[in-house]
Amino acid sequence: MVNIDSEFISDLYTLNHIGSQDSKGEKNLKQLTSKNRKQLKTKMAEALTDKIETLPAGMQDILLDDLVTAFESRFEVLSNAQLNLVCFANIGVKIPNETL
Numbered sequence: 001m002v003n004i005d006s007e008f009i010s011d012l013y014t015l016n017h018i019g020s021q022d023s024k025g026e027k028n029l030k031q032l033t034s035k036n037r038k039q040l041k042t043k044m045a046e047a048l049t050d051k052i053e054t055l056p057a058g059m060q061d062i063l064l065d066d067l068v069t070a071f072e073s074r075f076e077v078l079s080n081a082q083l084n085l086v087c088f089a090n091i092g093v094k095i096p097n098e099t100l
Contacts, residue, residue: 037068037072040068040071041064041065041067041068044064044067044068044071045060045064048064052064
């Protein structure tokens with residue numbers, strides 16, 4: 001089990017919810033800054049050391065970069081889904097639990 005501290009995840013959640021609005025007034029989620037991306041990559045490297053140590057350094061770097069990108073993408077999808085649920089709730093649409 002990978003253990004990344006909850007404060008770090010909370011910080012990422014906050015960062016991803018600071019965004020700008022596009023011309024339609026829709027919120028764009030902010031990409032991780034270079035510093036935060038590097039911090040996440042370092043934390044993932046620490047958490048996965050035993051699993052990736054057999055790979056050459058270049059492949060480790062590629063894998064970790066891909067994992068950070070996948071994390072960003074998944075986080076954006078889930079954040080958008082959560083935003084949609086809040087919007088539906090605000091207009092009174094009920095969503096069955098089994099679809100969540």
